Amino acid sequence: MRYWEKWTGFENDAIQAVVNDFNKSQDRIYVDMMQVSQPDQKLILATAGGNPPDVAGLWSFSVSSFAEKGALTPLNRRIEKAGITEQQYIPALWDLCEHRGMVWGLPSTPATVALHWNRRLFLEAGLDPDKPPTSLEELDRIAEQLTIVEVKRDGEPVRVRFTELTDQEREVKDFDIIQLGFNPHEPGWWKQMWGYWFGADLWDGDRTIRANAPENIEAFEWIAGYTEKYGVKNMLSFGESFGNFSSPQNPFLDERIAMVIQGVWMYNFIEKFSPHLDWAAAPFPSAYPDTLPNVTIVECDVLVIPTGARHPDEAFEFIQYVNSRGPMEKLCLGQRKFSALVDYSDAFIEEHPNPYIEVFIELAKSPNGITTPRTPIWESYEDELIVAADRAYRHIATPEEALGYAQNRAALAMERNLRIWDATAEARMKAWAEQ
Amino acid sequence: MTKGERRQFLTGLAFVSPWVIGFLVFGLYPIAMAAYYSFCNYNVLQDAQFVGLINYQEMIGDDVLWKALYNTMFYAVFSVPLGLIVALMFAVLLNKPIFGQSVFRVMFYVPSIVPLVAIAMIWLWVFNGDVGLLNYVLSLIGIDGPNWLADPAWTKPTLILSAVWTVGGAMVLFLAGLQDVPRSLYESAELDGAGPGRQFWHITVPMVSPVIYFNMIMGIIYSIQEFVKPYVMLPDGGPDRSALFFAVYLYQSAFRDLRMGYASAMAMLMFVLIVLLTWAATKLVQKRIYYEGA
Numbered sequence: 001m002r003y004w005e006k007w008t009g010f011e012n013d014a015i016q017a018v019v020n021d022f023n024k025s026q027d028r029i030y031v032d033m034m035q036v037s038q039p040d041q042k043l044i045l046a047t048a049g050g051n052p053p054d055v056a057g058l059w060s061f062s063v064s065s066f067a068e069k070g071a072l073t074p075l076n077r078r079i080e081k082a083g084i085t086e087q088q089y090i091p092a093l094w095d096l097c098e099h100r101g102m103v104w105g106l107p108s109t110p111a112t113v114a115l116h117w118n119r120r121l122f123l124e125a126g127l128d129p130d131k132p133p134t135s136l137e138e139l140d141r142i143a144e145q146l147t148i149v150e151v152k153r154d155g156e157p158v159r160v161r162f163t164e165l166t167d168q169e170r171e172v173k174d175f176d177i178i179q180l181g182f183n184p185h186e187p188g189w190w191k192q193m194w195g196y197w198f199g200a201d202l203w204d205g206d207r208t209i210r211a212n213a214p215e216n217i218e219a220f221e222w223i224a225g226y227t228e229k230y231g232v233k234n235m236l237s238f239g240e241s242f243g244n245f246s247s248p249q250n251p252f253l254d255e256r257i258a259m260v261i262q263g264v265w266m267y268n269f270i271e272k273f274s275p276h277l278d279w280a281a282a283p284f285p286s287a288y289p290d291t292l293p294n295v296t297i298v299e300c301d302v303l304v305i306p307t308g309a310r311h312p313d314e315a316f317e318f319i320q321y322v323n324s325r326g327p328m329e330k331l332c333l334g335q336r337k338f339s340a341l342v343d344y345s346d347a348f349i350e351e352h353p354n355p356y357i358e359v360f361i362e363l364a365k366s367p368n369g370i371t372t373p374r375t376p377i378w379e380s381y382e383d384e385l386i387v388a389a390d391r392a393y394r395h396i397a398t399p400e401e402a403l404g405y406a407q408n409r410a411a412l413a414m415e416r417n418l419r420i421w422d423a424t425a426e427a428r429m430k431a432w433a434e435q
Numbered sequence: 436m437t438k439g440e441r442r443q444f445l446t447g448l449a450f451v452s453p454w455v456i457g458f459l460v461f462g463l464y465p466i467a468m469a470a471y472y473s474f475c476n477y478n479v480l481q482d483a484q485f486v487g488l489i490n491y492q493e494m495i496g497d498d499v500l501w502k503a504l505y506n507t508m509f510y511a512v513f514s515v516p517l518g519l520i521v522a523l524m525f526a527v528l529l530n531k532p533i534f535g536q537s538v539f540r541v542m543f544y545v546p547s548i549v550p551l552v553a554i555a556m557i558w559l560w561v562f563n564g565d566v567g568l569l570n571y572v573l574s575l576i577g578i579d580g581p582n583w584l585a586d587p588a589w590t591k592p593t594l595i596l597s598a599v600w601t602v603g604g605a606m607v608l609f610l611a612g613l614q615d616v617p618r619s620l621y622e623s624a625e626l627d628g629a630g631p632g633r634q635f636w637h638i639t640v641p642m643v644s645p646v647i648y649f650n651m652i653m654g655i656i657y658s659i660q661e662f663v664k665p666y667v668m669l670p671d672g673g674p675d676r677s678a679l680f681f682a683v684y685l686y687q688s689a690f691r692d693l694r695m696g697y698a699s700a701m702a703m704l705m706f707v708l709i710v711l712l713t714w715a716a717t718k719l720v721q722k723r724i725y726y727e728g729a
Contacts, residue, residue: 041690041691044479044480044693045479048479048480065693069478069481069693070480070481236582236585236586237565240563240564240582307480377692379691379692386671387672387675387676390675391675394674394675396587396675409499
């Protein structure tokens with residue numbers, strides 16, 4: 001049975017161990033796992049060509065798009081027969097696998113994002129290293145204390161904290177950034193989704209795109225506020241010197257940025273490239289902490305069975321195996337993530353190398369744990385939001401203009417998608433119910 | 436046709452058949468299907484649905500497409516002449532009988548056979564705004580280099596500059612053309628008192644004008660289809676889509692958004708555009724091409 005998976009390095013070792021266990025546990029099915037880069041693109045083409053693998057590991061954001069286009073096999077019947085229920089999973093993760101009322105895959109490894117901060121830099125700035133900011137406004141304020149710039153005074157370059165700059169120096173912004181407290185565009189993987197921390201939802205869950213909702217505009221104004229405060233040119237040149245994410249030149253790892261939003265995997269990179277980093281993690285504060293606590297983005301990797309797979313029943317048996325507690329914990333521990341199942345063993349937490357793993361688990365269960373919009377047009381919508389975020393950040397356009405443009409284009413894509421769906425919905429739902 | 440003639444004809448056909456079959460299956464068929472799909476909604480996983488001119492109508496209103504077209508034309512307008520000039524200059528220099536001439540020729544040719552993806556990866560580091568080689572060299576002479584790949588105003592110039600690196604192919608063709616210029620022309624020009632500049636302009640250029648024409652047409656065709664370098668260096672089109680090229684946008688529409696029909700319509704537009712530009716370029720320079728022996 002063929003299984004296409006995207007992981008390399010230690011993440012690959014983790015899944016390979018689970019695959020080996022499965023193969024050893026019985027002799028009817030042999031899973032042949034292949035490491036595949038860009039699995040989403042390759043899966044589409046293999047499926048279209050009628051020669052897909054039996055199981056594939058996708059990202060959660062691809063599920064609704066692939067399902068709608070008929071690339072995946074619905075799993076409802078098999079799930080029911082196997083006794084797998086929604087209650088066994090962290091709710092947000094189950095949602096990620098559903099589309100139009102059908103279940104299209106089961107989670108393999110989940111992830112959430114949280115605030116990571118450098119305790120040493122906090123201490124140096126006179127802040128309590130064990131007290132992370134609890135509101136976005138507080139984060140912006142202490143970011144100023146954590147930012148060190150080099151400015152010319154009386155012809156001599158002098159390093160001062162941002163809070164020590166005179167009003168005139170702040171107005172002119174003629175300084176070099178040496179150390180930055182925070183940058184909404186670092187690492188830049190979720191720069192299009194800051195709206196969640198302001199109460200925006202990007203999409204009404206069905207047919208309407210909400211790119212330019214007031215909460216989202218507010219979020220983008222917050223992004224633009226950073227370059228407004230520290231200077232567009234200064235921020236951009238500071239950003240250019242950031243090395244590869246996965247290297248010691250990562251700005252958080254080489255201690256040039258004090259606070260960053262990152263995922264549960266960040267711990268691995270700290271251990272590998274910067275083991276002496278004194279760090280901690282906590283929920284990333286929102287703009288309205290009283291009404292909007294514990295906001296995070298929940299993602300996961302999903303195991304799916306493509307349409308036309310030659311061994312769908314065996315494929316499901318393997319997926320079911322990976323989703324049972326033992327193998328799931330083995331996989332997630334190996335990848336240093338948390339488990340997708342609600343029920344996990346104490347040993348899992350005790351053995352887990354990430355000292356803050358419980359932060360990430362609590363965030364996954366939080367009612368404000370939001371998934372990326374599960375709409376089939378997400379990838380092109382996301383592209384528009386990224387362009388808008390960049391425009392706002394660089395002050396090429398106001399947040400309102402940038403988001404207005406993104407709204408128009410995304411609404412067009414949605415309308416197009418709906419036209420096709422409305423025309424074919426009945427037939428498709430019927431065909432899926434029969435599988 | 437006599438029996439013998441027919442047999443000869445069939446034998447000839449049999450020998451040509453591999454190429455013909457290859458062309459029909461891998462050349463003509465995909466092109467014809469692309470033309471058909473341009474009038475359909477097609478997402479590869481389901482059958483194509485004929486929808487008439489909708490894709491073309493949408494193209495007209497799609498301002499990202501026009502931006503991509505503008506970016507591509509900007510790139511073509513600058514990179515083609517620049518490439519021609521640089522290639523011809525190198526060819527003239529490499530035609531001089533100096534010590535190590537063949538070594539230099541190899542050195543200048545090798546970049547054009549390095550895989551494009553590798554080139555793009557290298558350029559990513561050379562053009563890095565903070566620690567890149569180019570800005571380091573500029574800083575040595577006191578210039579504060581811009582953020583080449585992060586500044587919307589500089590992304591296209593960056594790609595134009597990196598296009599110059601692969602002029603090896605055109606340069607070799609120019610070299611060949613230069614060999615055909617009779618020495619006697621230069622000699623008589625020198626006797627008449629023409630300096631190297633005038634010799635170049637009035638002898639070399641007209642004599643290699645067919646090669647210039649050929650390289651120009653090939654340059655137009657390639658530059659409008661430019662994909663690998665912008666896709667590797669700036670996969671999402673760069674800041675504010677400033678370096679989104681037509682072929683990259685086509686790829687995104689086809690393989691990310693799964694809108695094969697729309698992408699096919701874009702491909703048809705690209706085809707028509709290249710034909711038009713080639714025709715226009717030909718008309719423009721036709722009178723100036725000097726074919727020896729014509």
